[in-house]
Amino acid sequence: MNKEEVLTYLPYTAPFLFVDEILEIDENKVIGSYTFNPSLDFYKGHFKGHPVTPGVILTETMAQIGLVCLGIYLSGNVESGLSRHMMLTSTAIDFIKPVFPGEKVTVHAQKVYFRFKKLNCKVQMLNESGEMVCQGTIAGMVTGKING
């Protein structure tokens, strides 16, 4: 499966798709990018008059690129009989810098293990200056049902 094919299997669309491009993907890692559109609805409320990307959205962005894209790639290549949905099962993230509307971020994810349908990844997000925005661990399981 190539980078473009992985994107076609993503089950998201606007306003909840947080992957623009996969830059690199292989059995052990994925690198992808996303630019936060300033018109995204949550900026109106987080925070009043001071828009900044919510940590939960940064986590979601890391999960979509680091866990879901890599999970689709791995289950498409290694265990072709499996369905390609990923269910998020745990996150542990440290937030270091804010991400403002319009910023482009790059997510790097490294597989820790993919066994018994569970994918565990070390993830980090960098801003355009190459500074670390947030980092941590995200895990999920391959599932047959899209809505858990």
Added chain:
Amino acid sequence: MSNEELIIKLKPIVANYAQDKLALEQINLDTDFIKDLKINSANLVDVILDVEEEFDIVIDNESMERMLNVQSAIEIIEAKLARK
């Protein structure tokens, strides 16, 4: 290794993931990882990976699917240890 010795080794592994601490204190052969200890399926994978490391064995997919309670976990661990 006796069942008691194996349970003593299993307990700290499952303790990292068990949500029901009372069931953990009373862990025995009949204890079910999911129903009694309230371990979810994602953390059950981590229990199994920790068991592999603790006992230096490799658990295959078929064994993993049967490892739902202490009794079956002990049977699988003993069978794998015997083959080493």
